[in-house]
Amino acid sequence: MNMLVCVKQVPDTTEIKIDPVKNTLIRDGVPSILNPFDGYALEAAARIKDKNPDSKIVVLSMGPMQAQAVLKESLAIAADKAYLVSGRTFGGSDTLATSYIISQAIKEVEKTEGKFDIIFCGKQAIDGDTAQVGPEIAEHLGYPQVTYSLEAELDGDLVKVKKETEEGAEIIGIQTPCVLTFTKPSWDPRYPTMKRKLAANRADIPVISDTDLFDIDTTRIGLKGSPTKVKKTFVPQKKTGGMMVAEETTEDSARKLFQLLNDANII
Numbered sequence: 001m002n003m004l005v006c007v008k009q010v011p012d013t014t015e016i017k018i019d020p021v022k023n024t025l026i027r028d029g030v031p032s033i034l035n036p037f038d039g040y041a042l043e044a045a046a047r048i049k050d051k052n053p054d055s056k057i058v059v060l061s062m063g064p065m066q067a068q069a070v071l072k073e074s075l076a077i078a079a080d081k082a083y084l085v086s087g088r089t090f091g092g093s094d095t096l097a098t099s100y101i102i103s104q105a106i107k108e109v110e111k112t113e114g115k116f117d118i119i120f121c122g123k124q125a126i127d128g129d130t131a132q133v134g135p136e137i138a139e140h141l142g143y144p145q146v147t148y149s150l151e152a153e154l155d156g157d158l159v160k161v162k163k164e165t166e167e168g169a170e171i172i173g174i175q176t177p178c179v180l181t182f183t184k185p186s187w188d189p190r191y192p193t194m195k196r197k198l199a200a201n202r203a204d205i206p207v208i209s210d211t212d213l214f215d216i217d218t219t220r221i222g223l224k225g226s227p228t229k230v231k232k233t234f235v236p237q238k239k240t241g242g243m244m245v246a247e248e249t250t251e252d253s254a255r256k257l258f259q260l261l262n263d264a265n266i267i
């Protein structure tokens with residue numbers, strides 16, 4: 001199996017602070033991490049490789065040069081090869097433009113690595129949180145997709161995917177090439193070994209820049225190629241005037257809350 005995992009570098013959201021004047025994220029001094037859902041996707045690919053050792057795992061990230069850190073982390077965990085997609089004209093891209101650039105970059109990487117059978121993504125990035133990029137990559141490439149994937153294994157000509165549903169889970173057989181987006185499974189991703197860490201630190205990570213993607217439609221990238229327009233960003237005002245219902249017992253609190261809501265004609 002030839003597998004590609006899309007990984008994004010994201011700020012550690014437990015540390016995020018907003019500039020109260022500019023209403024922008026304060027990124028200075030905020031540590032960056034591998035998007036956790038991409039870690040699950042990488043682990044799912046690694047589990048397929050465990051059972052099919054002649055498989056290959058390539059990781060790809062679009063972002064600034066600093067994003068090499070998550071590529072090296074992915075190499076240390078399980079990936080065999082890493083590519084960074086980085087270019088000045090890519091800046092300002094919304095999800096549609098980002099997924100278009102990534103799909104074009106995948107075609108470029110395939111010239112060296114061969115055609116990918118499975119493209120793995122996280123369900124969503126914990127900073128952008130749109131969950132659009134994976135499904136959009138599938139659409140750009142014309143591939144079938146399974147979202148909310150929990151596990152994947154090979155089953156003859158198909159990939160057997162366990163998909164989370166509202167009621168529980170279902171098993172879907174999907175033909176390759178395909179795109180799978182991963183949500184949080186019941187298992188934890190593996191840790192990098194010291195040997196792999198040392199090799200990852202020495203790894204050469206090729207950069208695919210805007211000038212390498214000859215066939216890209218430049219009207220579909222960057223701010224100009226992005227149909228999403230951000231009209232306003234703001235920090236929600238903290239609501240004041242709330243009251244605490246804390247009676248002797250939980251039952252009394254529930255009764256009191258019901259009474260208050262009833263009196264206010266809310267229920």
Ligand code: FAD
Pocket residue numbers: 006007008035037038060061062063091092093094095096098099102120121122123124125126127128129130131132133134226228229230
């Ligand atoms: P999701 O759709 O939630 O991610 C799902 C999965 O897709 C991830 O788990 C991962 O597997 C994959 N994925 C997502 N992004 C990447 C990536 N970059 N590389 C590899 N895999 C990925 N962001 C900037 O950094 N600079 C900008 O200048 C910028 N300008 C923007 C302008 C506009 C108008 C808008 C709307 C957004 C802009 N963004 C910019 C944000 C950028 O569009 C998103 O970060 C990006 O499209 C990913 O979306 P998401 O975070 O919601 O990912």
